[in-house]
Amino acid sequence: xxxxxxxxxxxxxxxxxxxxxxxxxxxxxxxxxxxxxxxxxxxxxxxxxxxxxxxxxxxxxxxxxxxxxxxxxxxxxxxxxxxxxxxxxxxxxxxxxxxxxxxxxxxxxxxxx
Amino acid sequence: xxxxxxxxxxxxxxxxxxxxxxxxxxxxxxxxxxxxxxxxxxxxxxxxxxxxxxxxxxxxxxxxxxxxxxxxxxxxxxxxxxxxxxxxxxxxxxxxxxxxxxxxxxxxx
Numbered sequence: 553x554x555x556x557x558x559x560x561x562x563x564x565x566x567x568x569x570x571x572x573x574x575x576x577x578x579x580x581x582x583x584x585x586x587x588x589x590x591x592x593x594x595x596x597x598x599x600x601x602x603x604x605x606x607x608x609x610x611x612x613x614x615x616x617x618x619x620x621x622x623x624x625x626x627x628x629x630x631x632x633x634x635x636x637x638x639x640x641x642x643x644x645x646x647x648x649x650x651x652x653x654x655x656x657x658x659x660x661x662x663x664x665x
Numbered sequence: 666x667x668x669x670x671x672x673x674x675x676x677x678x679x680x681x682x683x684x685x686x687x688x689x690x691x692x693x694x695x696x697x698x699x700x701x702x703x704x705x706x707x708x709x710x711x712x713x714x715x716x717x718x719x720x721x722x723x724x725x726x727x728x729x730x731x732x733x734x735x736x737x738x739x740x741x742x743x744x745x746x747x748x749x750x751x752x753x754x755x756x757x758x759x760x761x762x763x764x765x766x767x768x769x770x771x772x773x774x
Contacts, residue, residue, distance in 0.1 A: 594767050597763070600761065652714065658706070
């Protein structure tokens with residue numbers, strides 16, 4: 553049983569570019585949450601998707617957007633990249649209504665130069 | 666707003682030493698509390714949780730008790746091993762997980 557998988561594992565972009573990160577949830581899970589973890593900090597909630605809609609959103613600008621597909625996989629898009637967007641981006645999956653049981657992927661390390 | 670504060674690290678211990686990592690929280694109501702662990706190059710893994718006051722979560726020798734009087738959820742282990750070296754995150758659930766800043770534990774043989 554595959555857990556949460558994220559791609560790519562590492563990514564290097566330059567300021568102003570756009571990036572798309574991908575996540576496949578654990579088998580049987582239908583909810584995907586995205587977190588940003590800056591170096592030396594705890595993860596911060598970006599948003600959560602369920603039934604292909606954004607259900608909750610953290611304190612992140614509109615440059616951060618997402619999508620969920622019918623197979624429950626998800627994408628995180630970041631436009632107009634800033635140096636401060638450099639971080640580890642974590643995807644977590646769960647069953648709707650069971651937000652306590654989150655399973656995390658290993659993350660995508662994004663470096664913005 | 667809701668928040669979690671952890672003791673700053675790194676915490677460096679010798680093998681078989683006693684571990685305490687302090688965690689306090691600010692929240693309305695009584696949220697579920699968690700400890701997550703992050704090993705190098707890996708995602709977060711749930712270590713233990715407690716859902717109500719006075720509950721004790723435990724796993725792999727680690728324990729934490731939900732103390733509403735002191736709004737704390739300190740992580741303890743009686744005898745650490747080198748393999749426990751990792752970053753530990755305290756978190757609360759308020760519609761979403763809110764994490765502390767993490768505490769790095771280094772255990773030396």
